[in-house]
Amino acid sequence: MLRERFGFDAFRGAQEAIVGHVLEGGDALVLMPTGGGKSLCYQIPAMLRPGVGVVVSPLIALMHDQVGALRQAGVRAAALNSSLDAAEALSVERDLAEGRLDLVYVAPERLLTERFLALIDRSPVALFAIDEAHCVSQWGHDFRPEYIGLGALAERYPDVPRIALTATADDVTRREILDKLHLGRARRFVSSFDRPNIRYTVVDKENARQQFLDFYRRGHEGDAGIVYCLSRKSVDGTAAWLAKRGIDAVPYHAGLDGETRRAHQERFLREDGVVVVATIAFGMGIDKSNVRFVIHRDMPKDVESWYQEMGRAGRDGLGSDCILFYSWADVKLHERFLSDIDDPDLKAAKHRATVTLFNLLESNACRHRAILGHFDEEMEACGASCDVCTGVGVVDLATEAMMARGARTGGARIPTFAVREDADPEDEALFQRLRALRKELADRQGVPAYIVFSDKVLREMATRRPATPSELLDVPGVGPAKLERYGRVFLDALGG
Secondary structure, eight states: OHHHHHOOSSOOTTHHHHHHHHHTTOOEEEEOOTTSOHHHHHHHHHHHSSSEEEEEOSOHHHHHHHHHHHHHTTOOEEEESTTSOHHHHHHHHHHHHTTOOSEEEEOHHHHTSHHHHHHHHTSOEEEEEESSGGGGOTTSSSOOGGGGGGGHHHHHOTTSOEEEEESOOOHHHHHHHHHHTTOTTOEEEEOOOOOTTEEEEEEEOSSHHHHHHHHIIIIITTOEEEEEOSSHHHHHHHHHHHHHTTOOEEEEOTTSOHHHHHHHHHHHHHSSSOEEEEOTTSSTTOOOTTEEEEEESSOOSSHHHHHHHHTTSOTTSSOEEEEEEEOHHHHHHHHHHGGGOOOHHHHHHHHHHHHHHHHHHHSOSOHHHHHHHHTTOOOOOOSSSBHHHHOOOHHHHHHHHHHHHHHHHTTOOOSOGGGOSOOOHHHHHHHHHHHHHHHHHHHHHTSOHHHHOOHHHHHHHHHHOOOSHHHHHTSTTOOHHHHHHHHHHHHHHHTO
Protein backbone atom coordinates (compact mmCIF):
# COMPACT_ATOMS: atom_id res chain seq x y z
CA MET A 1 0.00 0.00 0.00
CA LEU A 2 2.85 2.38 0.84
CA ARG A 3 4.46 1.77 -2.53
CA GLU A 4 1.37 1.59 -4.71
CA ARG A 5 -0.52 4.58 -3.33
CA PHE A 6 2.17 6.87 -1.98
CA GLY A 7 5.27 5.94 -3.99
CA PHE A 8 7.64 5.16 -1.11
CA ASP A 9 9.73 1.99 -0.78
CA ALA A 10 10.14 2.05 2.99
CA PHE A 11 8.62 3.52 6.13
CA ARG A 12 10.46 6.16 8.15
CA GLY A 13 11.24 5.97 11.83
CA ALA A 14 8.37 4.57 13.90
CA GLN A 15 5.83 4.63 11.06
CA GLU A 16 5.91 0.89 10.44
CA ALA A 17 5.52 0.03 14.12
CA ILE A 18 2.60 2.45 14.47
CA VAL A 19 0.86 1.14 11.36
CA GLY A 20 1.26 -2.46 12.55
CA HIS A 21 -0.03 -1.66 16.04
CA VAL A 22 -3.15 0.12 14.74
CA LEU A 23 -3.77 -2.55 12.09
CA GLU A 24 -3.99 -5.08 14.92
CA GLY A 25 -6.60 -2.93 16.66
CA GLY A 26 -4.42 -1.11 19.20
CA ASP A 27 -4.83 2.48 20.39
CA ALA A 28 -1.89 4.86 20.00
CA LEU A 29 -0.58 8.28 20.96
CA VAL A 30 1.79 9.51 18.26
CA LEU A 31 4.13 12.47 18.76
CA MET A 32 6.00 13.17 15.56
CA PRO A 33 7.44 16.45 14.23
CA THR A 34 5.84 18.32 11.36
CA GLY A 35 6.91 16.70 8.12
CA GLY A 36 7.65 13.42 9.91
CA GLY A 37 4.84 11.51 8.20
CA LYS A 38 2.07 11.38 10.83
CA SER A 39 -0.72 11.11 8.26
CA LEU A 40 0.49 7.80 6.85
CA CYS A 41 0.24 6.32 10.35
CA TYR A 42 -3.55 6.36 10.14
CA GLN A 43 -4.15 6.55 6.39
CA ILE A 44 -2.64 3.15 5.60
CA PRO A 45 -4.40 1.28 8.46
CA ALA A 46 -7.68 2.94 7.44
CA MET A 47 -7.23 1.64 3.90
CA LEU A 48 -6.30 -1.88 5.02
CA ARG A 49 -8.79 -2.42 7.85
CA PRO A 50 -12.47 -3.11 7.06
CA GLY A 51 -14.64 0.00 7.03
CA VAL A 52 -13.95 3.72 6.84
CA GLY A 53 -11.30 5.68 8.72
CA VAL A 54 -12.85 8.67 10.50
CA VAL A 55 -10.33 11.50 10.85
CA VAL A 56 -10.98 14.39 13.24
CA SER A 57 -9.39 17.56 11.89
CA PRO A 58 -9.74 21.08 13.30
CA LEU A 59 -9.73 23.20 10.14
CA ILE A 60 -11.42 23.10 6.76
CA ALA A 61 -8.22 24.07 4.93
CA LEU A 62 -6.38 21.13 6.45
CA MET A 63 -9.14 18.70 5.45
CA HIS A 64 -9.21 20.13 1.94
CA ASP A 65 -5.48 19.64 1.42
CA GLN A 66 -5.41 16.14 2.89
CA VAL A 67 -8.38 14.99 0.80
CA GLY A 68 -6.93 16.55 -2.34
CA ALA A 69 -3.59 14.80 -1.85
CA LEU A 70 -5.25 11.45 -1.16
CA ARG A 71 -7.43 11.66 -4.26
CA GLN A 72 -4.33 12.42 -6.33
CA ALA A 73 -2.95 9.11 -5.02
CA GLY A 74 -6.12 7.25 -5.97
CA VAL A 75 -7.52 6.97 -2.44
CA ARG A 76 -11.27 7.26 -1.87
CA ALA A 77 -11.41 10.20 0.53
CA ALA A 78 -13.88 12.98 1.35
CA ALA A 79 -14.56 15.66 3.94
CA LEU A 80 -17.75 16.73 5.69
CA ASN A 81 -17.61 20.36 6.75
CA SER A 82 -19.43 23.65 6.55
CA SER A 83 -17.91 24.54 3.17
CA LEU A 84 -20.20 22.00 1.46
CA ASP A 85 -23.71 22.85 0.35
CA ALA A 86 -26.58 20.54 1.25
CA ALA A 87 -26.37 18.47 -1.93
CA GLU A 88 -22.60 17.98 -1.60
CA ALA A 89 -22.89 16.97 2.06
CA LEU A 90 -25.66 14.52 1.23
CA SER A 91 -23.49 12.97 -1.50
CA VAL A 92 -20.63 12.41 0.96
CA GLU A 93 -23.01 10.93 3.52
CA ARG A 94 -24.38 8.57 0.88
CA ASP A 95 -20.87 7.45 -0.12
CA LEU A 96 -20.08 6.87 3.53
CA ALA A 97 -23.24 4.87 4.18
CA GLU A 98 -22.71 2.72 1.08
CA GLY A 99 -19.06 1.91 1.83
CA ARG A 100 -17.47 3.91 -0.99
CA LEU A 101 -14.95 5.77 1.18
CA ASP A 102 -11.61 4.76 2.70
CA LEU A 103 -11.33 7.95 4.78
CA VAL A 104 -13.70 10.71 5.81
CA TYR A 105 -12.47 13.93 7.46
CA VAL A 106 -14.76 15.74 9.91
CA ALA A 107 -14.53 18.54 12.45
CA PRO A 108 -14.96 17.46 16.10
CA GLU A 109 -18.23 19.34 16.56
CA ARG A 110 -19.75 17.62 13.50
CA LEU A 111 -18.51 14.16 14.51
CA LEU A 112 -20.31 14.45 17.85
CA THR A 113 -23.70 15.33 16.36
CA GLU A 114 -26.35 12.64 16.63
CA ARG A 115 -26.82 12.74 12.85
CA PHE A 116 -23.19 11.84 12.15
CA LEU A 117 -22.94 9.32 15.00
CA ALA A 118 -26.08 7.60 13.74
CA LEU A 119 -24.54 7.47 10.27
CA ILE A 120 -21.35 5.74 11.42
CA ASP A 121 -23.34 3.51 13.79
CA ARG A 122 -24.64 1.87 10.60
CA SER A 123 -21.22 1.74 8.90
CA PRO A 124 -18.18 -0.34 9.80
CA VAL A 125 -15.46 1.99 11.16
CA ALA A 126 -11.82 1.07 10.57
CA LEU A 127 -10.41 3.56 13.11
CA PHE A 128 -10.72 7.01 14.59
CA ALA A 129 -7.76 9.34 14.06
CA ILE A 130 -7.66 12.50 16.19
CA ASP A 131 -5.28 14.91 14.51
CA GLU A 132 -3.80 17.96 16.29
CA ALA A 133 -4.59 16.16 19.55
CA HIS A 134 -2.87 18.86 21.65
CA CYS A 135 -6.04 20.93 21.06
CA VAL A 136 -7.63 18.92 23.91
CA SER A 137 -5.37 20.55 26.53
CA GLN A 138 -6.38 23.84 28.15
CA TRP A 139 -2.79 24.08 29.44
CA GLY A 140 -1.43 23.87 25.93
CA HIS A 141 -1.00 26.51 23.25
CA ASP A 142 -4.03 25.87 21.04
CA PHE A 143 -6.91 24.73 23.27
CA ARG A 144 -10.19 23.94 21.50
CA PRO A 145 -13.05 23.06 23.85
CA GLU A 146 -14.87 20.99 21.21
CA TYR A 147 -12.06 18.41 21.43
CA ILE A 148 -13.01 17.56 25.02
CA GLY A 149 -16.08 15.59 23.94
CA LEU A 150 -14.03 13.19 21.82
CA GLY A 151 -13.39 11.03 24.88
CA ALA A 152 -16.94 9.70 24.36
CA LEU A 153 -15.72 7.70 21.35
CA ALA A 154 -14.04 5.24 23.72
CA GLU A 155 -17.37 4.37 25.33
CA ARG A 156 -19.54 4.33 22.22
CA TYR A 157 -17.07 2.40 20.03
CA PRO A 158 -14.90 0.36 22.42
CA ASP A 159 -13.70 -2.05 19.73
CA VAL A 160 -12.58 0.59 17.23
CA PRO A 161 -8.90 1.58 17.49
CA ARG A 162 -8.16 5.25 18.14
CA ILE A 163 -4.97 7.08 17.28
CA ALA A 164 -4.21 10.57 18.61
CA LEU A 165 -1.52 12.53 16.79
CA THR A 166 0.31 15.80 17.39
CA ALA A 167 3.55 17.49 16.38
CA THR A 168 4.10 19.20 19.72
CA ALA A 169 3.21 18.38 23.31
CA ASP A 170 5.20 18.65 26.52
CA ASP A 171 4.77 16.09 29.29
CA VAL A 172 1.80 17.88 30.90
CA THR A 173 -0.05 18.10 27.58
CA ARG A 174 0.67 14.44 26.80
CA ARG A 175 -0.86 13.35 30.09
CA GLU A 176 -3.91 15.50 29.45
CA ILE A 177 -4.36 14.03 25.95
CA LEU A 178 -4.31 10.52 27.39
CA ASP A 179 -6.72 11.47 30.16
CA LYS A 180 -9.27 13.54 28.23
CA LEU A 181 -9.40 11.15 25.28
CA HIS A 182 -9.54 8.04 27.51
CA LEU A 183 -6.39 6.60 25.97
CA GLY A 184 -4.92 5.17 29.17
CA ARG A 185 -4.12 1.87 27.45
CA ALA A 186 -2.71 3.46 24.30
CA ARG A 187 0.81 2.63 23.22
CA ARG A 188 2.95 5.77 23.07
CA PHE A 189 5.19 6.50 20.10
CA VAL A 190 7.44 9.52 20.58
CA SER A 191 9.73 10.39 17.69
CA SER A 192 12.59 12.85 17.85
CA PHE A 193 11.39 16.44 17.77
CA ASP A 194 14.51 17.57 15.95
CA ARG A 195 14.15 19.19 12.53
CA PRO A 196 17.73 19.05 11.21
CA ASN A 197 16.75 20.72 7.94
CA ILE A 198 15.73 23.90 9.81
CA ARG A 199 18.27 26.61 10.59
CA TYR A 200 17.24 28.56 13.72
CA THR A 201 18.33 32.18 14.14
CA VAL A 202 17.36 34.40 17.10
CA VAL A 203 17.81 38.18 16.89
CA ASP A 204 17.42 41.07 19.34
CA LYS A 205 14.63 43.18 17.93
CA GLU A 206 15.93 46.48 16.56
CA ASN A 207 14.62 47.10 13.05
CA ALA A 208 12.97 43.79 12.30
CA ARG A 209 11.39 44.84 9.01
CA GLN A 210 14.66 46.03 7.48
CA GLN A 211 16.61 43.09 8.89
CA PHE A 212 14.14 40.68 7.34
CA LEU A 213 14.12 42.55 4.03
CA ASP A 214 17.92 42.37 3.78
CA PHE A 215 17.82 38.66 4.56
CA TYR A 216 15.02 37.98 2.06
CA ARG A 217 16.69 39.83 -0.78
CA ARG A 218 20.04 38.18 -0.27
CA GLY A 219 18.91 34.65 0.42
CA HIS A 220 15.24 33.93 -0.28
CA GLU A 221 14.06 36.15 -3.11
CA GLY A 222 11.08 34.48 -4.79
CA ASP A 223 10.55 31.89 -2.06
CA ALA A 224 7.29 31.24 -0.22
CA GLY A 225 7.33 32.14 3.46
CA ILE A 226 5.35 33.26 6.50
CA VAL A 227 5.98 36.33 8.68
CA TYR A 228 4.18 36.18 12.04
CA CYS A 229 3.24 39.32 13.98
CA LEU A 230 1.42 39.64 17.31
CA SER A 231 -1.10 42.31 16.33
CA ARG A 232 -3.38 42.95 13.37
CA LYS A 233 -1.99 46.47 13.08
CA SER A 234 1.53 45.11 12.79
CA VAL A 235 0.38 42.58 10.17
CA ASP A 236 -1.20 45.26 7.99
CA GLY A 237 1.72 47.67 8.39
CA THR A 238 4.40 45.04 7.69
CA ALA A 239 2.59 43.59 4.66
CA ALA A 240 2.13 47.07 3.16
CA TRP A 241 5.77 48.02 3.89
CA LEU A 242 7.07 44.85 2.19
CA ALA A 243 4.71 45.22 -0.79
CA LYS A 244 5.99 48.76 -1.42
CA ARG A 245 9.47 47.26 -1.68
CA GLY A 246 8.52 44.78 -4.37
CA ILE A 247 7.74 41.69 -2.30
CA ASP A 248 4.56 39.78 -3.12
CA ALA A 249 3.29 40.08 0.46
CA VAL A 250 -0.33 39.73 1.61
CA PRO A 251 -1.86 40.18 5.10
CA TYR A 252 -3.91 37.57 6.97
CA HIS A 253 -5.75 38.04 10.27
CA ALA A 254 -9.21 37.62 11.77
CA GLY A 255 -10.09 41.29 11.21
CA LEU A 256 -10.15 40.84 7.43
CA ASP A 257 -13.37 39.72 5.78
CA GLY A 258 -13.68 36.02 5.03
CA GLU A 259 -13.39 36.40 1.27
CA THR A 260 -10.10 38.32 1.56
CA ARG A 261 -8.66 35.73 3.95
CA ARG A 262 -9.66 32.89 1.63
CA ALA A 263 -8.20 34.66 -1.41
CA HIS A 264 -4.88 35.36 0.31
CA GLN A 265 -4.62 31.80 1.61
CA GLU A 266 -5.40 30.36 -1.82
CA ARG A 267 -2.72 32.53 -3.43
CA PHE A 268 -0.19 31.35 -0.87
CA LEU A 269 -1.11 27.70 -1.41
CA ARG A 270 -1.26 27.73 -5.19
CA GLU A 271 1.40 30.21 -6.24
CA ASP A 272 5.15 30.23 -5.77
CA GLY A 273 6.84 33.13 -4.03
CA VAL A 274 3.94 34.56 -2.01
CA VAL A 275 4.81 35.83 1.48
CA VAL A 276 1.96 35.82 4.01
CA VAL A 277 2.22 38.28 6.89
CA ALA A 278 -0.12 36.96 9.56
CA THR A 279 -1.22 36.58 13.12
CA ILE A 280 -1.31 33.06 14.51
CA ALA A 281 -4.83 32.79 13.03
CA PHE A 282 -2.93 31.56 9.97
CA GLY A 283 -1.14 28.28 9.88
CA MET A 284 -2.64 25.16 11.43
CA GLY A 285 -4.47 24.22 8.24
CA ILE A 286 -1.49 24.91 5.99
CA ASP A 287 0.06 21.82 4.46
CA LYS A 288 2.24 23.59 1.88
CA SER A 289 5.44 21.60 1.66
CA ASN A 290 7.85 24.16 0.21
CA VAL A 291 7.66 27.03 2.71
CA ARG A 292 11.29 28.09 2.78
CA PHE A 293 11.19 30.45 5.77
CA VAL A 294 9.11 31.32 8.82
CA ILE A 295 9.82 34.65 10.48
CA HIS A 296 8.57 35.73 13.91
CA ARG A 297 8.59 39.52 13.94
CA ASP A 298 7.49 39.25 17.59
CA MET A 299 8.12 36.59 20.22
CA PRO A 300 5.49 33.80 20.41
CA LYS A 301 3.70 33.05 23.67
CA ASP A 302 5.56 29.83 24.54
CA VAL A 303 8.03 27.24 23.27
CA GLU A 304 5.27 24.95 21.97
CA SER A 305 3.75 27.73 19.85
CA TRP A 306 7.18 28.68 18.48
CA TYR A 307 7.97 25.07 17.64
CA GLN A 308 4.62 24.44 15.94
CA GLU A 309 4.70 27.68 13.93
CA MET A 310 8.29 27.04 12.83
CA GLY A 311 7.15 23.58 11.77
CA ARG A 312 5.39 25.09 8.78
CA ALA A 313 8.80 25.59 7.15
CA GLY A 314 10.57 22.84 5.25
CA ARG A 315 7.90 20.14 5.40
CA ASP A 316 9.47 18.63 2.28
CA GLY A 317 12.68 17.95 4.20
CA LEU A 318 14.72 20.52 2.31
CA GLY A 319 16.60 23.20 4.21
CA SER A 320 14.68 26.22 5.46
CA ASP A 321 15.21 29.19 7.75
CA CYS A 322 13.36 30.18 10.90
CA ILE A 323 14.20 33.58 12.39
CA LEU A 324 12.79 35.02 15.60
CA PHE A 325 13.02 38.69 16.60
CA TYR A 326 12.35 39.28 20.29
CA SER A 327 12.50 41.71 23.21
CA TRP A 328 11.31 41.90 26.83
CA ALA A 329 8.51 44.17 25.60
CA ASP A 330 7.03 41.09 23.92
CA VAL A 331 6.78 39.38 27.31
CA LYS A 332 4.91 42.38 28.73
CA LEU A 333 2.55 42.36 25.74
CA HIS A 334 1.75 38.68 26.29
CA GLU A 335 1.02 39.53 29.93
CA ARG A 336 -1.69 41.91 28.76
CA PHE A 337 -3.17 39.19 26.56
CA LEU A 338 -3.70 37.06 29.70
CA SER A 339 -5.93 39.62 31.40
CA ASP A 340 -9.13 37.86 30.30
CA ILE A 341 -8.21 34.55 31.98
CA ASP A 342 -10.10 34.14 35.25
CA ASP A 343 -8.31 31.02 36.52
CA PRO A 344 -5.26 32.34 38.45
CA ASP A 345 -3.39 29.03 38.16
CA LEU A 346 -3.88 28.90 34.41
CA LYS A 347 -2.86 32.56 34.05
CA ALA A 348 0.30 31.98 36.12
CA ALA A 349 1.18 28.86 34.11
CA LYS A 350 0.85 30.66 30.80
CA HIS A 351 2.97 33.57 32.05
CA ARG A 352 5.66 31.11 33.20
CA ALA A 353 5.57 29.52 29.76
CA THR A 354 6.26 32.90 28.12
CA VAL A 355 9.14 33.63 30.45
CA THR A 356 10.52 30.15 29.81
CA LEU A 357 10.69 30.92 26.09
CA PHE A 358 12.34 34.28 26.76
CA ASN A 359 14.99 32.62 28.92
CA LEU A 360 15.58 29.99 26.26
CA LEU A 361 16.14 32.71 23.66
CA GLU A 362 18.52 34.56 25.99
CA SER A 363 20.63 31.47 26.61
CA ASN A 364 23.80 30.77 24.71
CA ALA A 365 22.93 27.14 24.06
CA CYS A 366 22.47 25.44 20.69
CA ARG A 367 18.92 26.25 19.58
CA HIS A 368 18.20 22.68 18.47
CA ARG A 369 19.46 21.31 21.76
CA ALA A 370 17.50 23.86 23.83
CA ILE A 371 14.22 23.17 22.03
CA LEU A 372 14.60 19.42 22.35
CA GLY A 373 15.51 19.79 26.02
CA HIS A 374 12.17 21.51 26.58
CA PHE A 375 10.50 18.35 25.26
CA ASP A 376 12.68 16.11 27.47
CA GLU A 377 14.86 14.97 24.59
CA GLU A 378 18.65 15.08 24.67
CA MET A 379 21.02 15.72 21.80
CA GLU A 380 24.47 17.07 21.15
CA ALA A 381 24.84 20.57 19.71
CA CYS A 382 23.74 20.74 16.07
CA GLY A 383 27.07 22.18 14.97
CA ALA A 384 25.84 23.94 11.84
CA SER A 385 22.09 24.60 11.94
CA CYS A 386 21.63 27.51 14.33
CA ASP A 387 23.09 30.95 14.97
CA VAL A 388 24.70 29.90 18.25
CA CYS A 389 26.65 27.00 16.78
CA THR A 390 27.72 28.81 13.61
CA GLY A 391 28.16 32.27 15.10
CA VAL A 392 26.30 33.62 12.07
CA GLY A 393 23.56 36.22 12.63
CA VAL A 394 20.63 37.02 10.38
CA VAL A 395 22.35 39.56 8.11
CA ASP A 396 25.58 37.56 7.98
CA LEU A 397 23.53 34.46 7.20
CA ALA A 398 21.93 36.19 4.24
CA THR A 399 25.31 37.28 2.91
CA GLU A 400 26.73 33.81 3.43
CA ALA A 401 23.81 32.25 1.56
CA MET A 402 24.16 34.65 -1.35
CA MET A 403 27.90 34.08 -1.66
CA ALA A 404 27.56 30.30 -1.47
CA ARG A 405 24.87 30.22 -4.14
CA GLY A 406 26.76 32.53 -6.47
CA ALA A 407 30.02 30.63 -6.11
CA ARG A 408 28.55 27.20 -6.62
CA THR A 409 25.83 27.79 -9.20
CA GLY A 410 27.24 30.49 -11.41
CA GLY A 411 24.60 32.87 -10.10
CA ALA A 412 21.63 30.46 -10.31
CA ARG A 413 19.38 30.74 -7.28
CA ILE A 414 19.06 27.77 -4.97
CA PRO A 415 16.21 28.31 -2.52
CA THR A 416 17.67 26.85 0.66
CA PHE A 417 20.86 26.47 2.61
CA ALA A 418 20.58 22.67 2.69
CA VAL A 419 21.23 22.55 -1.07
CA ARG A 420 24.69 24.17 -0.97
CA GLU A 421 26.18 20.92 -1.68
CA ASP A 422 27.81 21.35 -5.06
CA ALA A 423 24.86 21.70 -7.43
CA ASP A 424 24.80 21.38 -11.20
CA PRO A 425 23.40 24.58 -12.79
CA GLU A 426 21.69 22.43 -15.42
CA ASP A 427 19.91 20.47 -12.67
CA GLU A 428 18.76 23.75 -11.13
CA ALA A 429 17.47 25.03 -14.47
CA LEU A 430 15.62 21.74 -15.07
CA PHE A 431 14.14 21.92 -11.56
CA GLN A 432 12.75 25.39 -12.35
CA ARG A 433 11.20 24.10 -15.60
CA LEU A 434 9.60 21.20 -13.73
CA ARG A 435 8.19 23.65 -11.17
CA ALA A 436 6.61 25.66 -13.99
CA LEU A 437 5.10 22.50 -15.46
CA ARG A 438 3.79 21.45 -12.04
CA LYS A 439 2.11 24.83 -11.57
CA GLU A 440 0.47 24.60 -14.99
CA LEU A 441 -0.94 21.14 -14.19
CA ALA A 442 -2.08 22.22 -10.72
CA ASP A 443 -3.81 25.34 -12.05
CA ARG A 444 -5.80 23.26 -14.53
CA GLN A 445 -7.12 21.13 -11.67
CA GLY A 446 -7.59 23.97 -9.21
CA VAL A 447 -5.28 22.39 -6.60
CA PRO A 448 -2.10 23.62 -4.84
CA ALA A 449 1.06 22.82 -6.79
CA TYR A 450 2.67 20.72 -4.04
CA ILE A 451 -0.25 18.27 -4.20
CA VAL A 452 0.93 17.26 -7.68
CA PHE A 453 4.55 16.71 -6.56
CA SER A 454 6.64 18.28 -3.80
CA ASP A 455 9.80 20.27 -4.46
CA LYS A 456 11.75 17.33 -3.07
CA VAL A 457 10.30 14.98 -5.70
CA LEU A 458 11.02 17.48 -8.48
CA ARG A 459 14.62 17.86 -7.31
CA GLU A 460 15.02 14.08 -7.40
CA MET A 461 13.66 14.08 -10.96
CA ALA A 462 16.04 16.85 -11.99
CA THR A 463 19.01 14.98 -10.52
CA ARG A 464 18.14 11.45 -11.67
CA ARG A 465 16.61 12.42 -15.04
CA PRO A 466 14.48 9.28 -15.45
CA ALA A 467 13.86 8.37 -19.08
CA THR A 468 11.28 5.58 -18.78
CA PRO A 469 8.09 5.03 -16.74
CA SER A 470 9.84 2.42 -14.60
CA GLU A 471 12.71 4.81 -13.85
CA LEU A 472 10.25 7.56 -12.96
CA LEU A 473 8.47 5.14 -10.65
CA ASP A 474 11.77 4.67 -8.80
CA VAL A 475 11.72 8.33 -7.73
CA PRO A 476 10.53 8.47 -4.09
CA GLY A 477 7.09 10.05 -3.98
CA VAL A 478 6.00 8.81 -7.41
CA GLY A 479 3.47 6.00 -7.11
CA PRO A 480 1.48 4.18 -9.81
CA ALA A 481 -1.49 6.56 -9.52
CA LYS A 482 0.65 9.64 -10.13
CA LEU A 483 2.67 7.85 -12.77
CA GLU A 484 -0.52 7.16 -14.69
CA ARG A 485 -1.78 10.72 -14.21
CA TYR A 486 1.43 12.69 -14.82
CA GLY A 487 4.09 10.26 -16.05
CA ARG A 488 4.02 11.04 -19.76
CA VAL A 489 4.05 14.82 -19.42
CA PHE A 490 6.92 14.81 -16.93
CA LEU A 491 8.94 12.30 -18.95
CA ASP A 492 8.51 14.55 -21.97
CA ALA A 493 9.79 17.50 -19.94
CA LEU A 494 12.74 15.41 -18.77
CA GLY A 495 13.55 14.44 -22.35
CA GLY A 496 12.60 10.78 -21.85
